[in-house]
Amino acid sequence: MHKAGAEKYTRQRQAAIRAAAAVFAEKGFHGACTKDIAERMGIKQGSLYYYFKSKQEALSEVCLFGIQDYVQHMEDISGSEQSFEAKLAATVTSHLSSYRERNEALKVYNDERLYLPEAKRSRLKELGSHYRQQLEEIFEDGKKSGAVRESMDCHFAAQAVIGMCNAWGDLIVRDPELDLFRVIHKCTDLLINGFIQQTNTTNRN
């Protein structure tokens, strides 16, 4: 067993989480085998169990890694003093950027978290719900400031934004050629300006 002071352990464990993320993203939790994960980081199958006590634990760590930092971003955005449009744009940017930076872990969180044991899953679910709630509040505040129309269902709107980001995130992970900033720009544009031809110019950028 490792001891404090041996920092190779933490480095390798992080590598294991990233390797697991990549393999789970490609083959799914049940489709992936521990051999794939181990080989991706250049060790043998059995050695992986020096870093995880089970395959489930690997999934659990990947999922946590996947969201912890875009949840943190939302905390910052939500607390800041910006216009509704700026907050919405920041949310989209942070969410989509996470798909690139976090090495598939966010995709794994979305697609495979339901295979976690109940206890772990509900802890992660809290984080996810909190994220959605904060986005919902951004919409509520937008209503108060007059940026968002009265008739908007804010719960629904938050869900829709997250769904749209995840759909695009999927494509971002699958296709490394895809220009992240182009996608961010288009998503933001769509959310702020909508599909429809409008004659007033108040909310264009």
Add this chain to the structure above:
Amino acid sequence: MHKAGAEKYTRQRQAAIRAAAAVFAEKGFHGACTKDIAERMGIKQGSLYYYFKSKQEALSEVCLFGIQDYVQHMEDISGSEQSFEAKLAATVTSHLSSYRERNEALKVYNDERLYLPEAKRSRLKELGSHYRQQLEEIFEDGKKSGAVRESMDCHFAAQAVIGMCNAWGDLIVRDPELDLFRVIHKCTDLLINGFIQQTNTTNRN
């Protein structure tokens, strides 16, 4: 082996496809086992192979079942003479309704089709691409008629609509309490009216 004239076979095979859809939707293709599928339709594991030659074939049939009919709907919508708004609303309605009617098969198509062998997958992919293309054309036509703003990226818009419908479809499948028509209405409203407060009233319903 069965023979023509024995219509129990086709009835049971359809039941097998629905059972497989439910199980694959819940546990994923690799997480599901043929025992689960068989038991759900009240037969034993081995008997399932009277209807499928492999687990892969079951997946293949489920995926096909999942899309064939909403792809067909799009064909009708695309060919019809309606306003942009009406076509968009019809698309959302058809897409989301499929999630309820088709017994989880559409969800399986979205989440598990990448585990199909290449040959099958590319045949299904064609259907999916065709669907997106037709939606894209609806947007292009909308531009020509002035309903959609010039600056809209139609390819992107189509992708976004599909992504949003799929995100909501997931929730519809997961939660049978969720009111389908409420979701359809809200999605349509969001797509047509957008998030933002507008001063002109041209495109409200």
Add this chain to the structure above:
DNA sequence: AATAAATTCTATAGAGCTATAGAAATATTG
């Protein structure tokens, strides 16, 4: 260099799952 600690390896038990074969049961037809 000798000793101890940390990391990786090999080998495997034990479990679960797919797909098949052939028997048994059920339904259909003459």
Add this chain to the structure above:
DNA sequence: CAATATTTCTATAGCTCTATAGAATTTATT
């Protein structure tokens, strides 16, 4: 009813995968 066809069952070969144990190797410490 007897003969035939269809559907389901039981049993299992053969494979893959997880997780563990203990040996071997590498890295750090005295």
